[in-house]
Amino acid sequence: MASSLSSSSSSSSLKFTVRRSQPQLVAPAIPTPHELKLLSDIDDQEALRFQVPMIQIYGKQASMAEKDPVEVIRKALSQTLVFYYPFAGRLREGPHRKLIVDCTGEGVMFIEGDADVTLAEFGDSLQPPFPCFDELLYDVPGSQQITDTPLLLVQVTRLKCGGFILALRFSHTMVDGFGYQQFMNAWAEMARGATKPSIAPVWRRELLMARDPPRITCNHREYEQIQDTLPSSNHNLIQRSFFFGRLDIAALRKSIPQHLQHCSTFDLITACLWRCRTKAMQIEANEDVRMMCIVNARGRFNPSLPVGYYGNAFAYPAAVTSAGKLCQNPFGYAVELINKVKGEMKEEYLQSVADLMVMKERSLLFTTVRSYIVSYLARTNFRVIDFGWGEAIYGGVAHAGAGGFPAVSYFCSAKNGKGEEGMTFSIFLPAEAMERFTKEFNDMLRNQNQPQSTSNFIRSTL
Known part of the structure; x- marks a missing residue:
């Protein structure tokens, strides 16, 4: 891998x-x-x-x-x-x-x-x-x-x-x-x-240790071990970046029913990418696909983790459905799946992950078969980190992929060529799938009654 x-x-x-x-x-x-x-x-x-x-x-x-x-x-x-x-x-x-x-x-x-x-x-x-x-x-x-x-x-x-x-x-x-x-x-x-530092660092890693004895209390579909029956598609990959602007988000929101209007920007763009990527990969309709949503747990503890805690405090619960249902249902179907799985992230969920890790001696890897992971870092806005030279022109993750697993995208705060504030993400795909993804992505935004999409293909290659 x-x-x-x-x-x-x-x-x-x-x-x-x-x-x-x-x-x-x-x-x-x-x-x-x-x-x-x-x-x-x-x-x-x-x-x-x-x-x-x-x-x-x-x-x-x-x-x-x-x-x-x-x-x-x-x-x-x-x-x-x-x-x-x-x-x-x-x-x-x-x-x-x-x-x-x-x-x-x-x-x-x-x-x-x-x-x-x-x-x-x-x-x-x-x-x-x-x-x-x-x-x-x-x-x-x-x-x-x-x-x-x-x-x-x-x-x-x-x-x-x-x-x-x-x-x-x-x-x-x-x-x-x-x-x-x-x-x-x-x-x-x-x-x-x-x-x-204005915020004093806090170690306190004992707050996220497994219980004694450890016990798994939640369903962790992100760690299911699945046999892949198809040849690997992780060859001859290229990388491209895309930009989401304010009008793009508004366009996606217009396309979901009223009962989902509370959903976050993360829900909308994650659902959009999941559908577009699944279509681009031409996955069989009966095959299950996964979207692992990285969810910060800091504010989901009672009491909250201390201000200044800088250790890992997230999990990535998985939304799972068939490729056919994901691609053939209205867009709101994917948004609802993402919103629901994010809601599973409570203190107990993260504690259950810690217990699972100890029971498996930390060797358990997330499911990689027909999986995609999205990390929403736009809220942290690394561009505002100022060493004395002002705001960064770009600040964030250097490329998609993580630890050798290519199906990871990061959303980082960015401006496009017109100076519009938004967020950028990059994605690895085989060349032919990338062309299909680009078309699906642009078509999806164009079809949401938006006169002129502000989304723009930024660049290809690593």
């Missing part, structure tokens, strides 16, 4: 190289506690044992002309690690595959780079997938391991125009999207001169 993401084709004409320094370790600015910290039983499940690539793109800022972004960001990182010192440690695997953070204070990996290219040369490529991403984030040999390696890999690349790109990879076992945003905000605050 891990090899499938590397087979995407490229149509971007922009090619460049980055002159890089040797990777170095950035340690906390002052000594930090040397101790062992257990990850939660949600953190260390098999599905999260990978590193997530992120990217922040910043333009030139006249008021920062005398400042070197590499030095500012490196120093602020060292200061931030004083408060988030577990990130400066290393993961170890204990009995029953339990992951433990050894807070050694060794630091995270940092690379300085210079590229002979301007932001203007990227054109409309300032959305995933990014040209020459392997130049913007050097894959240091051995750095993608889960244990005994730095938990954060950072590269800051200066551009010829005065802008810069911050690309990084973080271990998903340490944080989820909200936790990552909290860490990044703290880092940016330190870069702007703060002496401590």
